[in-house]
């Protein structure tokens with residue numbers, strides 16, 4: 124691991140076009156659950172089909188909105204961890220470094236990373252389901268009140284909360300995230316694909332690499348000849364493509380790479 128870490132740091136120090144690609148694992152140490160981890164992942168406790176599809180929202184909008192309110196409340200109470208801060212340090216050290224995330228939280232932004240590309244939308248950008256798909260705002264009651272949770276942080280009772288109505292057209296407001304079967308925002312996908320194709324170093328952190336088309340992004344970097352560094356405590360679908368596979372958590376490994384790439388004595 125030490126040799127690999129030093130090698131990763133060397134690649135980072137000399138790279139000119141860096142992409143940092145993140146998934147739920149980078150926020151795990153902030154207390155935001157991943158999706159597919161055994162026991163702790165959201166999909167081990169909740170049924171994705173009933174919560175994260177347009178059909179689910181159509182069938183039971185109050186259930187879906189309530190679940191996302193619980194998720195939003197958890198993220199609002201979370202803080203960026205040393206992994207997010209290390210990503211920001213990379214964006215400050217490498218001009219033009221690009222951060223692409225599949226995450227719907229705002230922890231990269233709160234850690235100070237500029238211009239984060241969100242492939243799967245945001246918990247904080249609701250929009251209406253009407254034809255115009257107007258951006259919407261949260262009503263005060265749901266914005267400011269973290270609704271009841273059990274001591275373990277579970278939603279109180281699978282609580283249903285009616286979604287607000289769009290002030291422009293009266294349609295239901297929905298979470299501004301990308302559900303299964305939905306198209307990703309075109310501009311985000313283009314930015315991610317073009318950045319990967321132009322990269323000489325691609326850092327993939329905390330993603331299982333199972334969900335498409337996002338999972339295609341690291342593969343684009345590989346085809347473009349970029350070195351790929353993975354940071355993840357578990358094996359993933361991307362292991363085969365990695366130049367260096369650093370087995371460990373984001374909050375431990377990313378600061379260690381940054382410290383090795385730019386030792387304090389060399390920092391400006």
Ligand code: BJW
Pocket residue numbers: 145146147148149151152157158159160164175225226227243300301302303304305306307328329330331332333334335336354355356357358359371372373374
């Ligand atoms: C750590 C760590 C630590 C832990 N440090 N690491 C076959 C059947 C059905 C569908 C499909 C199919 N094949 C392909 C599809 C399509 C589908 C898909 O890919 N499904 C697969 C699951 C099979 N894709 C879609 O539907 C996409 N849309 C689409 O294809 O549209 C086509 C279209 C074209 C034109 C018109 C219309 C349509 C949309 C996908 C949207 C994904 N949405 C979600 C939910 C977002 C909203 C929400 O948050 O609720 O996005 S699903 C979920 O997965 C979320 C994530 O962004 C995404 C990726 O997950 P991620 O980040 O990789 O998390 P995990 O949990 O999988 O992995 C965590 C990793 O962290 C693990 O490796 C851990 O080891 C690691 N880790 N602790 C570092 N401390």
